[in-house]
Amino acid sequence: MAILLHELVGSDPAKPFSPHCWKVRLALRHKGLDFQTVPVPFTGVPTIEGGSGIVPVLRDGATVVADSFAIAEYLEATYPDAPSLFGGEGGRHLSRFVESWSQRTIHPVVGSLALLDIHDALDPVDQAYFRQSRETRMGKTLEALVQGREQRVAPFLQQLEPLRALLGAQPFLGGPDPLFADYIVFGAFQWLRVSSSLPVLPAGDPIADWFERCLDLHGGEGRLVPAAA
Amino acid sequence: MAILLHELVGSDPAKPFSPHCWKVRLALRHKGLDFQTVPVPFTGVPTIEGGSGIVPVLRDGATVVADSFAIAEYLEATYPDAPSLFGGEGGRHLSRFVESWSQRTIHPVVGSLALLDIHDALDPVDQAYFRQSRETRMGKTLEALVQGREQRVAPFLQQLEPLRALLGAQPFLGGPDPLFADYIVFGAFQWLRVSSSLPVLPAGDPIADWFERCLDLHGGEGRLVPAAA
Numbered sequence A, B: 001m002a003i004l005l006h007e008l009v010g011s012d013p014a015k016p017f018s019p020h021c022w023k024v025r026l027a028l029r030h031k032g033l034d035f036q037t038v039p040v041p042f043t044g045v046p047t048i049e050g051g052s053g054i055v056p057v058l059r060d061g062a063t064v065v066a067d068s069f070a071i072a073e074y075l076e077a078t079y080p081d082a083p084s085l086f087g088g089e090g091g092r093h094l095s096r097f098v099e100s101w102s103q104r105t106i107h108p109v110v111g112s113l114a115l116l117d118i119h120d121a122l123d124p125v126d127q128a129y130f131r132q133s134r135e136t137r138m139g140k141t142l143e144a145l146v147q148g149r150e151q152r153v154a155p156f157l158q159q160l161e162p163l164r165a166l167l168g169a170q171p172f173l174g175g176p177d178p179l180f181a182d183y184i185v186f187g188a189f190q191w192l193r194v195s196s197s198l199p200v201l202p203a204g205d206p207i208a209d210w211f212e213r214c215l216d217l218h219g220g221e222g223r224l225v226p227a228a229a
Helices: A019-030 A042-050 A068-078 A089-105 A107-120 A124-138 A142-146 A149-159 A161-169 A180-195 A206-224 B019-030 B042-050 B068-078 B089-105 B107-120 B124-138 B142-146 B149-159 B161-169 B180-195 B206-224
Strands: A003-008 A035-040 A057-060 A063-066 B003-008 B035-040 B057-060 B063-066
Touching: A003 A019, A003 A042, A019 A068, A019 A180, A019 A206, A035 A042, A042 A057, A042 A063, A042 A124, A057 A068, A063 A068, A068 A089, A068 A180, A089 A107, A089 A180, A089 B089, A089 B161, A089 B180, A107 A124, A107 A142, A107 A149, A107 A180, A124 A142, A161 A206, A161 B089, A180 A206, A180 B089, B003 B019, B003 B042, B019 B068, B019 B180, B019 B206, B035 B042, B042 B057, B042 B063, B042 B124, B057 B068, B063 B068, B068 B089, B068 B180, B089 B107, B089 B180, B107 B124, B107 B142, B107 B149, B107 B180, B124 B142, B161 B206, B180 B206
Parallel strands: A003 A035, B003 B035
Antiparallel strands: A003 A057, A057 A063, B003 B057, B057 B063
Protein backbone atom coordinates (compact mmCIF):
# COMPACT_ATOMS: atom_id res chain seq x y z
CA MET A 1 0.00 0.00 0.00
CA ALA A 2 1.27 3.44 -0.86
CA ILE A 3 2.44 5.80 1.85
CA LEU A 4 -0.33 8.22 2.80
CA LEU A 5 0.32 11.83 3.79
CA HIS A 6 -2.54 13.61 5.49
CA GLU A 7 -2.04 17.30 4.81
CA LEU A 8 -3.88 20.52 5.50
CA VAL A 9 -5.80 22.25 2.68
CA GLY A 10 -8.36 24.99 2.22
CA SER A 11 -11.30 24.92 -0.15
CA ASP A 12 -9.00 23.75 -2.97
CA PRO A 13 -7.72 20.25 -2.10
CA ALA A 14 -4.88 20.68 -4.63
CA LYS A 15 -3.30 23.54 -2.68
CA PRO A 16 -1.75 22.28 0.54
CA PHE A 17 -0.28 25.20 2.50
CA SER A 18 0.88 23.97 5.92
CA PRO A 19 4.63 24.55 6.42
CA HIS A 20 4.94 21.28 8.32
CA CYS A 21 3.26 19.30 5.55
CA TRP A 22 5.63 20.80 2.97
CA LYS A 23 8.61 19.71 5.05
CA VAL A 24 7.36 16.14 4.82
CA ARG A 25 6.49 16.30 1.10
CA LEU A 26 10.08 17.23 0.29
CA ALA A 27 11.45 14.70 2.80
CA LEU A 28 9.48 11.92 1.08
CA ARG A 29 10.77 13.00 -2.36
CA HIS A 30 14.30 13.27 -0.94
CA LYS A 31 14.00 9.61 0.07
CA GLY A 32 12.66 8.75 -3.37
CA LEU A 33 9.39 7.49 -1.89
CA ASP A 34 6.05 7.54 -3.67
CA PHE A 35 3.08 8.72 -1.69
CA GLN A 36 -0.54 9.70 -1.96
CA THR A 37 -1.90 12.73 -0.18
CA VAL A 38 -5.10 12.92 1.81
CA PRO A 39 -6.36 16.50 1.88
CA VAL A 40 -7.73 17.54 5.27
CA PRO A 41 -9.49 20.81 6.14
CA PHE A 42 -8.91 22.48 9.54
CA THR A 43 -12.09 21.00 10.98
CA GLY A 44 -11.01 17.53 9.84
CA VAL A 45 -7.70 17.54 11.71
CA PRO A 46 -8.99 16.17 15.04
CA THR A 47 -10.18 12.92 13.44
CA ILE A 48 -7.18 12.03 11.20
CA GLU A 49 -6.13 8.40 11.71
CA GLY A 50 -8.13 8.09 14.90
CA GLY A 51 -7.18 11.46 16.35
CA SER A 52 -3.62 12.76 16.31
CA GLY A 53 -4.95 16.30 16.51
CA ILE A 54 -2.14 17.64 14.33
CA VAL A 55 -0.96 17.67 10.71
CA PRO A 56 0.94 16.21 9.00
CA VAL A 57 0.23 12.57 9.73
CA LEU A 58 1.96 9.84 7.76
CA ARG A 59 0.68 6.30 7.36
CA ASP A 60 3.22 3.78 6.08
CA GLY A 61 1.64 0.34 6.12
CA ALA A 62 0.66 -0.33 9.72
CA THR A 63 2.71 2.57 11.07
CA VAL A 64 1.19 5.97 11.78
CA VAL A 65 3.47 8.90 12.66
CA ALA A 66 2.38 12.46 13.43
CA ASP A 67 4.59 15.60 13.57
CA SER A 68 6.95 16.60 10.78
CA PHE A 69 10.21 16.08 12.68
CA ALA A 70 9.09 12.70 13.99
CA ILE A 71 8.14 11.73 10.44
CA ALA A 72 11.59 12.74 9.15
CA GLU A 73 13.21 10.65 11.89
CA TYR A 74 10.93 7.74 11.02
CA LEU A 75 11.82 7.96 7.32
CA GLU A 76 15.53 8.17 8.11
CA ALA A 77 15.39 5.09 10.35
CA THR A 78 13.08 3.09 8.06
CA TYR A 79 14.75 3.91 4.72
CA PRO A 80 18.44 4.12 5.66
CA ASP A 81 19.69 3.23 2.16
CA ALA A 82 17.95 6.19 0.52
CA PRO A 83 19.70 9.61 0.64
CA SER A 84 20.06 10.80 4.22
CA LEU A 85 17.82 13.57 5.57
CA PHE A 86 20.25 14.49 8.35
CA GLY A 87 23.77 13.54 7.25
CA GLY A 88 24.45 11.76 10.52
CA GLU A 89 23.45 12.08 14.16
CA GLY A 90 25.04 15.52 14.55
CA GLY A 91 22.92 16.78 11.69
CA ARG A 92 19.82 15.27 13.22
CA HIS A 93 20.34 17.05 16.53
CA LEU A 94 21.37 20.37 14.95
CA SER A 95 18.29 20.24 12.71
CA ARG A 96 16.38 20.84 15.94
CA PHE A 97 18.11 24.19 16.30
CA VAL A 98 17.13 25.11 12.74
CA GLU A 99 13.55 24.08 13.59
CA SER A 100 13.54 26.11 16.80
CA TRP A 101 14.93 29.17 14.98
CA SER A 102 12.53 28.87 12.04
CA GLN A 103 9.56 28.37 14.33
CA ARG A 104 10.38 31.45 16.40
CA THR A 105 11.77 33.76 13.70
CA ILE A 106 9.87 32.97 10.51
CA HIS A 107 6.60 31.33 11.57
CA PRO A 108 5.15 34.10 13.76
CA VAL A 109 5.81 36.70 11.06
CA VAL A 110 4.53 34.64 8.14
CA GLY A 111 1.51 33.75 10.25
CA SER A 112 0.81 37.40 10.99
CA LEU A 113 1.32 38.48 7.36
CA ALA A 114 -0.80 35.75 5.79
CA LEU A 115 -3.53 35.28 8.41
CA LEU A 116 -6.38 36.82 6.44
CA ASP A 117 -5.21 35.28 3.14
CA ILE A 118 -5.27 31.84 4.78
CA HIS A 119 -8.76 32.50 6.12
CA ASP A 120 -10.04 33.59 2.72
CA ALA A 121 -8.85 30.35 1.08
CA LEU A 122 -10.87 28.12 3.45
CA ASP A 123 -14.35 26.64 3.18
CA PRO A 124 -16.98 28.52 5.23
CA VAL A 125 -17.04 25.99 8.11
CA ASP A 126 -13.25 26.15 8.39
CA GLN A 127 -13.29 29.93 8.10
CA ALA A 128 -15.55 30.09 11.13
CA TYR A 129 -13.28 27.76 13.13
CA PHE A 130 -10.11 29.57 12.01
CA ARG A 131 -11.45 33.04 12.77
CA GLN A 132 -12.75 32.11 16.19
CA SER A 133 -9.67 30.18 17.33
CA ARG A 134 -7.18 32.80 16.10
CA GLU A 135 -9.13 35.82 17.28
CA THR A 136 -9.59 34.27 20.73
CA ARG A 137 -5.88 33.40 20.98
CA MET A 138 -4.65 36.81 19.83
CA GLY A 139 -7.40 39.03 21.24
CA LYS A 140 -7.95 40.89 17.95
CA THR A 141 -9.89 40.44 14.72
CA LEU A 142 -8.06 38.92 11.76
CA GLU A 143 -8.49 42.22 9.95
CA ALA A 144 -6.85 44.13 12.81
CA LEU A 145 -4.05 41.57 13.01
CA VAL A 146 -2.96 42.03 9.39
CA GLN A 147 -3.34 45.82 9.40
CA GLY A 148 -0.09 47.56 8.49
CA ARG A 149 1.52 44.24 7.61
CA GLU A 150 3.70 45.83 4.91
CA GLN A 151 5.59 47.60 7.70
CA ARG A 152 6.56 44.25 9.22
CA VAL A 153 8.46 43.07 6.16
CA ALA A 154 11.65 45.14 6.53
CA PRO A 155 12.31 44.20 10.20
CA PHE A 156 11.56 40.57 9.29
CA LEU A 157 14.13 40.62 6.48
CA GLN A 158 16.63 42.00 8.99
CA GLN A 159 15.95 39.10 11.37
CA LEU A 160 16.83 36.67 8.59
CA GLU A 161 20.44 37.89 8.45
CA PRO A 162 21.95 34.67 9.97
CA LEU A 163 20.26 32.61 7.26
CA ARG A 164 21.14 35.11 4.52
CA ALA A 165 24.83 35.15 5.43
CA LEU A 166 24.95 31.36 5.49
CA LEU A 167 23.26 31.02 2.11
CA GLY A 168 25.65 33.55 0.68
CA ALA A 169 28.45 31.15 1.62
CA GLN A 170 26.96 27.71 0.82
CA PRO A 171 24.14 26.62 -1.54
CA PHE A 172 22.00 24.88 1.10
CA LEU A 173 21.80 24.75 4.89
CA GLY A 174 22.91 21.16 4.40
CA GLY A 175 26.01 22.33 2.51
CA PRO A 176 26.43 21.47 -1.18
CA ASP A 177 23.17 19.48 -1.12
CA PRO A 178 19.89 19.93 0.75
CA LEU A 179 19.03 18.18 4.01
CA PHE A 180 15.88 18.12 6.11
CA ALA A 181 17.10 21.39 7.68
CA ASP A 182 16.53 23.03 4.29
CA TYR A 183 13.01 21.62 4.11
CA ILE A 184 12.28 22.97 7.59
CA VAL A 185 12.96 26.53 6.44
CA PHE A 186 11.57 25.93 2.95
CA GLY A 187 8.26 24.88 4.49
CA ALA A 188 7.89 28.27 6.17
CA PHE A 189 8.50 30.25 2.98
CA GLN A 190 6.37 27.88 0.91
CA TRP A 191 3.52 28.45 3.37
CA LEU A 192 3.85 32.16 2.58
CA ARG A 193 4.18 31.61 -1.19
CA VAL A 194 1.10 29.40 -1.43
CA SER A 195 -1.02 31.52 0.93
CA SER A 196 -0.29 35.15 0.13
CA SER A 197 0.66 37.36 -2.80
CA LEU A 198 2.35 39.88 -0.48
CA PRO A 199 5.90 40.42 -1.79
CA VAL A 200 8.41 39.61 0.97
CA LEU A 201 11.79 38.29 -0.24
CA PRO A 202 13.30 40.78 -2.71
CA ALA A 203 14.89 39.50 -5.94
CA GLY A 204 18.63 39.06 -5.51
CA ASP A 205 18.35 38.18 -1.82
CA PRO A 206 20.44 35.01 -1.30
CA ILE A 207 17.42 33.60 0.57
CA ALA A 208 15.20 34.17 -2.49
CA ASP A 209 17.79 32.43 -4.68
CA TRP A 210 17.98 29.49 -2.27
CA PHE A 211 14.16 29.29 -2.17
CA GLU A 212 14.06 29.05 -5.97
CA ARG A 213 16.66 26.26 -5.80
CA CYS A 214 14.44 24.46 -3.29
CA LEU A 215 11.39 24.87 -5.54
CA ASP A 216 13.37 23.15 -8.31
CA LEU A 217 14.30 20.14 -6.15
CA HIS A 218 12.94 16.63 -6.74
CA GLY A 219 11.35 17.38 -10.08
CA GLY A 220 9.93 20.71 -8.96
CA GLU A 221 7.72 19.26 -6.19
CA GLY A 222 7.34 22.69 -4.62
CA ARG A 223 6.10 24.20 -7.89
CA LEU A 224 3.21 21.72 -8.17
CA VAL A 225 1.22 24.30 -6.26
CA PRO A 226 1.25 27.80 -7.80
CA ALA A 227 2.08 30.95 -5.88
CA ALA A 228 -0.96 32.78 -4.54
CA ALA A 229 -2.21 35.38 -7.01
CA MET B 1 56.10 18.66 19.53
CA ALA B 2 52.99 19.70 21.38
CA ILE B 3 50.13 21.41 19.57
CA LEU B 4 50.38 25.18 20.00
CA LEU B 5 47.33 27.42 20.29
CA HIS B 6 47.94 31.13 19.80
CA GLU B 7 45.21 32.91 21.70
CA LEU B 8 44.27 36.48 22.50
CA VAL B 9 44.91 37.88 26.00
CA GLY B 10 44.98 41.20 27.79
CA SER B 11 47.51 42.28 30.40
CA ASP B 12 47.05 38.94 32.22
CA PRO B 13 48.35 36.15 29.96
CA ALA B 14 46.38 33.60 32.00
CA LYS B 15 43.03 35.10 31.01
CA PRO B 16 42.28 34.39 27.35
CA PHE B 17 38.96 35.99 26.41
CA SER B 18 38.44 35.65 22.65
CA PRO B 19 35.26 33.70 21.84
CA HIS B 20 36.95 32.07 18.85
CA CYS B 21 39.90 30.91 20.95
CA TRP B 22 37.56 29.36 23.50
CA LYS B 23 35.81 27.40 20.76
CA VAL B 24 39.16 25.86 19.87
CA ARG B 25 40.23 25.18 23.46
CA LEU B 26 37.13 23.07 24.01
CA ALA B 27 37.48 21.45 20.60
CA LEU B 28 41.03 20.36 21.46
CA ARG B 29 39.88 18.93 24.82
CA HIS B 30 36.93 17.24 23.09
CA LYS B 31 39.47 15.47 20.87
CA GLY B 32 41.54 14.55 23.93
CA LEU B 33 44.53 16.48 22.59
CA ASP B 34 47.19 18.12 24.74
CA PHE B 35 48.25 21.62 23.79
CA GLN B 36 50.22 24.57 24.93
CA THR B 37 48.91 28.08 24.61
CA VAL B 38 50.83 31.08 23.32
CA PRO B 39 49.30 34.25 24.73
CA VAL B 40 49.09 37.07 22.19
CA PRO B 41 48.03 40.69 22.84
CA PHE B 42 45.99 42.60 20.24
CA THR B 43 49.08 44.32 18.84
CA GLY B 44 50.81 40.95 18.48
CA VAL B 45 48.12 39.39 16.26
CA PRO B 46 49.49 40.59 12.87
CA THR B 47 52.77 38.72 13.38
CA ILE B 48 51.52 35.31 14.64
CA GLU B 49 53.12 32.46 12.70
CA GLY B 50 54.31 34.74 9.95
CA GLY B 51 51.17 36.83 9.71
CA SER B 52 47.72 35.24 9.71
CA GLY B 53 46.26 38.48 10.99
CA ILE B 54 43.64 36.66 13.06
CA VAL B 55 43.31 34.59 16.22
CA PRO B 56 43.17 31.74 16.99
CA VAL B 57 46.00 30.13 15.11
CA LEU B 58 46.88 26.49 15.67
CA ARG B 59 50.27 24.93 14.96
CA ASP B 60 50.32 21.13 14.84
CA GLY B 61 53.78 19.99 13.77
CA ALA B 62 54.38 21.54 10.38
CA THR B 63 50.74 22.50 9.88
CA VAL B 64 49.45 25.98 10.68
CA VAL B 65 45.69 26.64 10.61
CA ALA B 66 43.98 29.96 11.31
CA ASP B 67 40.24 30.54 12.01
CA SER B 68 38.27 28.59 14.60
CA PHE B 69 35.97 26.73 12.18
CA ALA B 70 38.87 25.79 9.91
CA ILE B 71 40.73 24.52 12.97
CA ALA B 72 37.76 22.38 14.02
CA GLU B 73 37.57 20.93 10.50
CA TYR B 74 41.31 20.29 10.58
CA LEU B 75 41.06 18.49 13.93
CA GLU B 76 38.13 16.40 12.73
CA ALA B 77 39.97 15.32 9.58
CA THR B 78 43.32 14.76 11.30
CA TYR B 79 42.07 12.95 14.41
CA PRO B 80 39.11 10.95 13.09
CA ASP B 81 39.33 8.28 15.80
CA ALA B 82 38.84 10.76 18.64
CA PRO B 83 35.25 11.82 19.50
CA SER B 84 33.64 13.65 16.60
CA LEU B 85 33.20 17.43 16.70
CA PHE B 86 30.42 17.40 14.11
CA GLY B 87 28.69 14.02 14.28
CA GLY B 88 28.92 13.58 10.52
CA GLU B 89 28.87 15.77 7.43
CA GLY B 90 25.36 17.07 8.06
CA GLY B 91 26.47 18.26 11.48
CA ARG B 92 29.51 19.96 9.98
CA HIS B 93 27.43 21.94 7.50
CA LEU B 94 24.67 22.81 10.00
CA SER B 95 27.32 24.00 12.47
CA ARG B 96 27.84 26.84 9.99
CA PHE B 97 24.26 27.95 10.63
CA VAL B 98 24.89 27.93 14.38
CA GLU B 99 28.05 29.98 13.76
CA SER B 100 26.20 32.45 11.54
CA TRP B 101 23.43 32.82 14.11
CA SER B 102 25.80 33.20 17.07
CA GLN B 103 27.94 35.71 15.21
CA ARG B 104 24.96 37.89 14.31
CA THR B 105 22.81 37.45 17.41
CA ILE B 106 25.18 37.08 20.35
CA HIS B 107 28.50 38.60 19.27
CA PRO B 108 27.35 42.16 18.48
CA VAL B 109 25.52 42.41 21.79
CA VAL B 110 28.27 40.88 23.93
CA GLY B 111 30.76 43.12 22.14
CA SER B 112 28.69 46.20 22.87
CA LEU B 113 28.12 45.22 26.52
CA ALA B 114 31.73 44.34 27.30
CA LEU B 115 33.64 46.83 25.12
CA LEU B 116 34.96 49.01 27.91
CA ASP B 117 35.63 46.05 30.21
CA ILE B 118 37.75 44.46 27.48
CA HIS B 119 39.63 47.73 26.99
CA ASP B 120 40.33 48.05 30.70
CA ALA B 121 41.90 44.57 30.87
CA LEU B 122 44.51 45.36 28.17
CA ASP B 123 48.06 46.66 28.39
CA PRO B 124 48.39 50.39 27.58
CA VAL B 125 49.72 49.85 24.06
CA ASP B 126 46.83 47.47 23.28
CA GLN B 127 44.35 49.84 24.92
CA ALA B 128 45.43 52.58 22.50
CA TYR B 129 45.06 50.25 19.49
CA PHE B 130 41.71 48.87 20.71
CA ARG B 131 40.23 52.28 21.46
CA GLN B 132 41.30 53.80 18.18
CA SER B 133 40.20 50.90 15.97
CA ARG B 134 36.81 50.45 17.68
CA GLU B 135 36.02 54.16 17.99
CA THR B 136 36.88 54.72 14.32
CA ARG B 137 34.75 51.75 13.23
CA MET B 138 31.74 52.71 15.35
CA GLY B 139 32.03 56.50 15.26
CA LYS B 140 31.63 56.88 19.05
CA THR B 141 33.83 56.72 22.15
CA LEU B 142 33.95 53.42 24.04
CA GLU B 143 32.30 55.19 26.96
CA ALA B 144 29.41 56.36 24.77
CA LEU B 145 29.08 52.89 23.25
CA VAL B 146 28.53 51.15 26.59
CA GLN B 147 26.24 53.85 28.00
CA GLY B 148 22.86 52.45 29.01
CA ARG B 149 24.06 48.92 28.34
CA GLU B 150 21.82 47.47 31.07
CA GLN B 151 18.83 48.35 28.88
CA ARG B 152 20.15 46.09 26.12
CA VAL B 153 20.03 42.95 28.24
CA ALA B 154 16.26 42.27 28.16
CA PRO B 155 15.90 42.56 24.35
CA PHE B 156 19.01 40.40 23.99
CA LEU B 157 17.53 37.67 26.21
CA GLN B 158 14.43 37.79 24.03
CA GLN B 159 16.52 37.23 20.88
CA LEU B 160 17.92 34.07 22.45
CA GLU B 161 14.52 32.38 22.46
CA PRO B 162 15.36 29.85 19.68
CA LEU B 163 18.38 28.66 21.68
CA ARG B 164 16.45 28.69 24.97
CA ALA B 165 13.62 26.57 23.60
CA LEU B 166 16.08 24.06 22.16
CA LEU B 167 18.04 23.76 25.41
CA GLY B 168 14.81 23.26 27.29
CA ALA B 169 14.27 20.17 25.14
CA GLN B 170 17.77 18.66 24.86
CA PRO B 171 20.90 19.01 27.04
CA PHE B 172 23.23 20.29 24.31
CA LEU B 173 22.90 21.71 20.79
CA GLY B 174 24.60 18.47 19.78
CA GLY B 175 21.85 16.45 21.48
CA PRO B 176 22.65 14.28 24.50
CA ASP B 177 26.35 15.22 24.22
CA PRO B 178 28.16 18.39 23.12
CA LEU B 179 29.46 19.02 19.62
CA PHE B 180 31.48 21.86 18.13
CA ALA B 181 28.17 23.72 17.69
CA ASP B 182 27.97 23.93 21.49
CA TYR B 183 31.50 25.33 21.67
CA ILE B 184 30.60 27.96 19.06
CA VAL B 185 27.88 29.37 21.30
CA PHE B 186 29.81 28.65 24.50
CA GLY B 187 32.70 30.77 23.21
CA ALA B 188 30.43 33.81 22.93
CA PHE B 189 29.13 33.50 26.50
CA GLN B 190 32.58 32.66 27.88
CA TRP B 191 33.89 35.85 26.24
CA LEU B 192 31.27 37.73 28.25
CA ARG B 193 31.95 35.78 31.48
CA VAL B 194 35.71 36.35 31.35
CA SER B 195 35.46 40.01 30.27
CA SER B 196 32.60 41.56 32.20
CA SER B 197 30.86 41.29 35.55
CA LEU B 198 27.60 42.61 34.08
CA PRO B 199 24.85 40.10 34.95
CA VAL B 200 23.18 38.88 31.76
CA LEU B 201 21.80 35.31 31.90
CA PRO B 202 19.39 35.00 34.84
CA ALA B 203 19.59 31.94 37.10
CA GLY B 204 17.11 29.30 36.01
CA ASP B 205 17.35 30.24 32.34
CA PRO B 206 17.90 26.99 30.40
CA ILE B 207 20.75 28.79 28.62
CA ALA B 208 22.43 29.54 31.96
CA ASP B 209 22.06 25.89 32.97
CA TRP B 210 23.55 24.73 29.66
CA PHE B 211 26.42 27.21 30.05
CA GLU B 212 27.21 25.75 33.48
CA ARG B 213 27.21 22.26 31.93
CA CYS B 214 29.65 23.51 29.29
CA LEU B 215 31.91 25.01 31.96
CA ASP B 216 32.04 21.57 33.59
CA LEU B 217 33.08 19.78 30.38
CA HIS B 218 36.51 18.23 29.85
CA GLY B 219 37.68 18.56 33.45
CA GLY B 220 36.27 22.06 33.81
CA GLU B 221 38.44 23.62 31.07
CA GLY B 222 36.18 26.67 30.93
CA ARG B 223 36.53 27.28 34.67
CA LEU B 224 40.33 27.53 34.46
CA VAL B 225 39.76 31.23 33.93
CA PRO B 226 37.61 32.90 36.60
CA ALA B 227 34.60 35.06 35.86
CA ALA B 228 35.38 38.79 35.74
CA ALA B 229 34.92 40.39 39.15
